[in-house]
Amino acid sequence: MQILNGYIKLSKTRKNLVLKSLLITILIRISLHIISFSRINNYITSISKSGKNNGEKLEDILWAVEVASDLIPRSTCLTTAIVGYFMLSKYDYSSNLKVGVIREDKFEAHAWLEMDNNIVLGKLDTEYVPLIELDNLNQ
Numbered sequence: 001m002q003i004l005n006g007y008i009k010l011s012k013t014r015k016n017l018v019l020k021s022l023l024i025t026i027l028i029r030i031s032l033h034i035i036s037f038s039r040i041n042n043y044i045t046s047i048s049k050s051g052k053n054n055g056e057k058l059e060d061i062l063w064a065v066e067v068a069s070d071l072i073p074r075s076t077c078l079t080t081a082i083v084g085y086f087m088l089s090k091y092d093y094s095s096n097l098k099v100g101v102i103r104e105d106k107f108e109a110h111a112w113l114e115m116d117n118n119i120v121l122g123k124l125d126t127e128y129v130p131l132i133e134l135d136n137l138n139q
Contacts, residue, residue, distance in 0.1 A: 013055070013056060013057075013060060014060055014063070014064065017056065017060055017061055017063075017064035017087075018064045018067055018068060020064070020087065021064040021065045021067065021068035021069075021083060021087060022068045022071065022072070024068075024083050024086055024087065025065075025068040025069060025071075025072045025075060025079060025080075025083050026072060028040065028079050028082050028083055028086075029072055029074070029075055029079050032076075032078065032079060032082075037078075040082065041134060044082065044085065044086050044089075045134075052090075052091070052092055053091045053092040053093070054091075056091045058088075058093055058115075058120075061084075061087050061088060061091055061093070062084065062088075062120055062121060064087070065080060065083050065084045065087055065121065066080070066121070068083065069083070076111075077110050077111045077112065077122050078099065078111040080111070080113075080121055080122060081097050081098075081099075081111035081112055081113045081121060081122055082097065082111075084097075084113045084120070084121045085097040085113055085134065088113075088115075093115070094115065094135075095113050095114065095115050095120070096113070096114045096115070096133055096134065096135045097111065097112075097113055097132075097133070097134040098111065098112055098113075098114060098128075098130045098132065098133050098134075099111045099130070099131055099132040099133075100112075100128030100129050100130040100131055100132075101128060101129055101131055102126055102127070102128045102129065104126075108128075109128075110122065110124060110126075110128045112124070112128075
């Protein structure tokens with residue numbers, strides 16, 4: 001009930017961004033279990049090329065992606081980074097999705113999103129070595 005009350009108080013723009021982020025997060029979350037990352041990337045790349053910004057602020061988009069990620073059970077850093085990459089692309093913001101690894105006590109992987117070499121989604125204290133980078137600047 002508290003979530004619904006919070007949603008009602010949002011601006012129209014934020015309501016739309018949260019709904020879109022929720023739907024895309026659910027779709028990506030399910031897709032990551034049934035198809036490969038490369039196929040998801042190809043699909044996202046093809047549908048997000050025609051981005052248009054109607055005044056949506058960067059902070060609102062990132063906020064909506066994080067809210068959606070928090071609301072969907074077992075949403076991973078990869079899910080969040082893909083959704084952020086897609087949403088930013090859709091609203092004509094350039095970003096880089098990175099997937100990296102680290103090996104300290106054990107092998108770990110992490111996904112994050114960067115804009116102008118600054119992490120905007122998926123911040124961590126540990127530095128990961130990027131293995132995959134998707135850049136929507138060149139699409």
